[in-house]
Structures are given as C-alpha cells and as structure tokens.
Amino acid sequence: MTSRRSRAAGCGILPRVTVSIWISCASLLAWLWLTFCQGGFWRTDQRLPPRREDAPRPPVAIVVPARDEAEVLPLSLASVLAQRYPGDARVILVDDNSTDGTGESARKLGAAPDARLPLTVTTPGEPPAGWTGKLWALRHGVEAAGPDITYLLLTDADIAHDPDSLDALVAAAETGGYDLVSQMARLNTQTRWEKLIVPAFVYFFAQLYPFRWSNRPGSRTAAAAGGCTLVRRDALERAGGVAAIRGAVIDDVNLARLVKRAGGRTWLGLADRVDSVRPYPRLAQLWHMVARSAYAQLRHNVLLLAGTVLGLALVYLVPPVFTVLGAVTGRPGVWGPALAAWALMAVTFSQMLRYYRLPAWQSVLLPFTALLYTLMTVDSAVQHWRGRGAAWKGRTYP
Structure with a gap:
C-alpha cells in the first residue's frame, strides 16, 4: 500500500492536486480582496449627492x-x-x-x-x-x-x-x-443578450x-x-x-x-x-460596443492584455470550473475555496442585477458572461493588430 502511494506521488498526482488547491485558494483570496478592499465597487448606492433646492442655477x-x-x-x-x-x-x-x-x-x-x-x-x-x-x-x-x-x-x-x-x-x-x-x-x-451582457458591463x-x-x-x-x-x-x-x-x-x-x-x-x-x-438586440452589437474600446483601455499593451486574460480566468472562470471538477473528483480542498469564491462573485453581482431589476439567480451566470468579455477583449486586440482600430459608424481610429 505504501509503495502504491509512493508511486502515485512519483507520477505527479499529488503535486497536481496541490496545484489545484493553490489555484482554487488564490481565486478565493482574489475575491476576498475585491469584495472588501476594492472600494466597495459592487455597491450601487452612489447616486446624486445631497443638494439644496435654493442652490444657484447658472447658465x-x-x-x-x-x-x-x-x-x-x-x-x-x-x-x-x-x-x-x-x-x-x-x-x-x-x-x-x-x-x-x-x-x-x-x-x-x-x-x-x-x-x-x-x-x-x-x-x-x-x-x-x-x-x-x-x-x-x-x-x-x-x-x-x-x-x-x-x-x-x-x-x-x-x-x-x-x-x-x-x-x-x-x-x-x-x-x-x-x-x-x-x-x-x-x-x-x-x-436576453442585453440582460446577460449589460449589467456585467457596468459591474466590470x-x-x-x-x-x-x-x-x-x-x-x-x-x-x-x-x-x-x-x-x-x-x-x-x-x-x-x-x-x-x-x-x-x-x-x-x-x-x-x-x-x-x-x-x-x-x-x-x-x-x-x-x-x-x-x-x-443582437450579441454582435454588444460585442462591438465592448470590443471597439477594450484594447484601448489596456493602452494597446500586449503584456497588459495577457495579464488581463489570466486575471479574468483566475477570478471568474476558476470558481465554477474548479467547483465542478473538485466535486466530481471528491476533493473538498479544491471545490471548497472555489465554491466560496463563486458565492462572493454571485453576492456582489446581485446588487447590480437588483439595480437593473433583474432576478438575483442570474448572478450564477456571471462566469459565462466574463468568458464572453475575455473573448471580446482578445478580439479588440486582434482588430487593432489588423489595423482596424476602434471603428464607429464608418470611422476607424488606429
């Protein structure tokens, strides 16, 4: 029995499990930081500040x-x-x-x-x-x-x-x-595409x-x-x-x-x-809305693009994927942190859904929406490399 465990460790099974746990925990730590240390970005309470009715009304x-x-x-x-x-x-x-x-x-x-x-x-x-x-x-x-x-x-x-x-x-x-x-x-x-894409746009x-x-x-x-x-x-x-x-x-x-x-x-x-x-009404229109300026937001920097893609994967894709994989393989050390990260994601996003008068259950779909945004960002870079830049109503800006 001991020899089998030794052979398993030698084959890299245990190291792979350890890496999965670390990735899952890293995603959870990222969500703890975003939730509590990123300026309460997910709150929707920033409305017009208090104002006096007798304030001047200049031209x-x-x-x-x-x-x-x-x-x-x-x-x-x-x-x-x-x-x-x-x-x-x-x-x-x-x-x-x-x-x-x-x-x-x-x-x-x-x-x-x-x-x-x-x-x-x-x-x-x-x-x-x-x-x-x-x-x-x-x-x-x-x-x-x-x-x-x-x-x-x-x-x-x-x-x-x-x-x-x-x-x-x-x-x-x-x-x-x-x-x-x-x-x-x-x-x-x-x-349906607006309901899926738009609240996430404001959230991001x-x-x-x-x-x-x-x-x-x-x-x-x-x-x-x-x-x-x-x-x-x-x-x-x-x-x-x-x-x-x-x-x-x-x-x-x-x-x-x-x-x-x-x-x-x-x-x-x-x-x-x-x-x-x-x-x-169509995904292509929303795709263009995001893609025409996404790479400009990254200052047309390839390293920033790579970091953004990896960051989006760690923050938004790891939680659902590792939750499922950890549950299927019976590894609580993998699915536990991933599920907690997914829960934080859903809870914070639900505030924006409430602002848009959409059901809270839709928050569990945010990883899929984030995947679409990742693809839009990559497409934005590809269009820039092809010389098309940001295109809007017949004009293209390199």
Whole structure:
C-alpha cells in the first residue's frame, strides 16, 4: 500500500492536486480582496449627492454630438428639449456629418410645441487628423455655447433624461462644489443578450474604477460616464479643454482624469433619471460596443492584455470550473475555496442585477458572461493588430 502511494506521488498526482488547491485558494483570496478592499465597487448606492433646492442655477449649455442618430432622437433629444430648468439653458446638437437626416430630425423636434429649451443645430465638418469624430463634435459644440455659460452638459444622442435631470445635476454640482458630475445612464436590458451582457458591463467598469474612490478628493482614481457629464466650463478650460483628449477613444474617463489632475472635484454615480434608448438586440452589437474600446483601455499593451486574460480566468472562470471538477473528483480542498469564491462573485453581482431589476439567480451566470468579455477583449486586440482600430459608424481610429 505504501509503495502504491509512493508511486502515485512519483507520477505527479499529488503535486497536481496541490496545484489545484493553490489555484482554487488564490481565486478565493482574489475575491476576498475585491469584495472588501476594492472600494466597495459592487455597491450601487452612489447616486446624486445631497443638494439644496435654493442652490444657484447658472447658465447651462447642453451639447449633444450626433452621427446618424435620427432613429433615436425622438426619444432622446425630445427629452433634453423638455427639461424644466429655472435658469438659462440652451441645447446645441452637433450634427457630425450624418447621412440619415439627423439634422433635419433635430430641427423638427426643436420646433415642436412641447420643447422648452431653444435648440441650435450645427455641423463641424470632418474631423482633422488626430481627432475622434465625437470629440471634434464636442469641441465645436463647446465653442458654439459661448463664453457666458457656467456649465456644459455633455450628453450622448441616445440618452433620454427625466424632465428634472438637468436641474438635479446642476443643484448637486452647486451644493457640493463639484467641477464635474457624471451619471452612468441605465442601459437597455430588454432582450436576453442585453440582460446577460449589460449589467456585467457596468459591474466590470465599477471594478476598474470604483465610484467611491473616484469621488474621493485626492484619490488617483477618476472616471466619468460619457453619456451624461456635467462639467464647469472654467474647469474644462483649466484642464486643457476638449483638445487635450482629442484622440481618446475612451473620452469620458480621460476627461475626468484631466479635470481631477487640474485640481477639480469630480463625482460619478448610477443614474435614476437618465436612460439609454439605444437597443442592442443582437450579441454582435454588444460585442462591438465592448470590443471597439477594450484594447484601448489596456493602452494597446500586449503584456497588459495577457495579464488581463489570466486575471479574468483566475477570478471568474476558476470558481465554477474548479467547483465542478473538485466535486466530481471528491476533493473538498479544491471545490471548497472555489465554491466560496463563486458565492462572493454571485453576492456582489446581485446588487447590480437588483439595480437593473433583474432576478438575483442570474448572478450564477456571471462566469459565462466574463468568458464572453475575455473573448471580446482578445478580439479588440486582434482588430487593432489588423489595423482596424476602434471603428464607429464608418470611422476607424488606429
């Protein structure tokens, strides 16, 4: 009997078991650290900070860059024009060389009887070398706003706002002395793919940029959500203006970094009054949404890409795989830590599912979603190596 055990150890069976246990324990330690030491990223309590109703309401310009967005404007731009704001406010839609009648559609909405705010539609022309189309459009809109504006609300063409959204944003900024206030719009979760992919998208974003850390003065973490960002004009100018990030694919995070590094106070949270109206019914559309900027997020660094893939595997794939393998082979030292890690994953993710009004049981599917995101990230790198870069509505940025 002893000789059999010796031969088993000599064949490497016991070392393999030990390696499996170590990997399982490493995954659990990673989840303990993420749960308790990563800024409470999984919590969904970062909403607009307290605000005074008697706070000043200075002049605001709402800048909406739009490229081929005629289909969604009746839902999104109409809600922006219907804002109830007690101060001076105007809307500037920058038609980024659309081919679907975006400008004409916007003008009709601006002339509608229920439009409370005045609308200006302008076109900047094709972006020069080194500029992304959106940032070139934003720069044009900021210049068109004029020097008398205190705040700029930068909002995407597919974002719909509650009638009091602008008022709440400005009141929060004035009350808290913030230079930038951003809300992550609630994305569509109607189709099965949206329900599977979208909550994880926000969950992963918060894991990279914990909102609590981003909102802490002096913290190195800074982030914003490009769909809804209110920024003080003078703070934007101190940070170098839109031109300082003219080539950025991930413009929202870079904008928040600029403002914070220039001494400004920033705030980011989840939205209750702001929603995306753009549908993503097919997996291919969601895949493109993630893949077009994933490798840029890794600064086009192969080592970061390899580390990210290995990290995603350890954190999200090891728990379910080792739980099953350990249970099948009867090794509690393998499946025990893996199951505990999977449980922490599910519990933390369930908070985001609750925010999206989805059932908590869906949290057990997060490893599969993480696998999809891993493949999207690799595909993003492959597209970059092929020279396609980040592609969006007919434009490709190397």
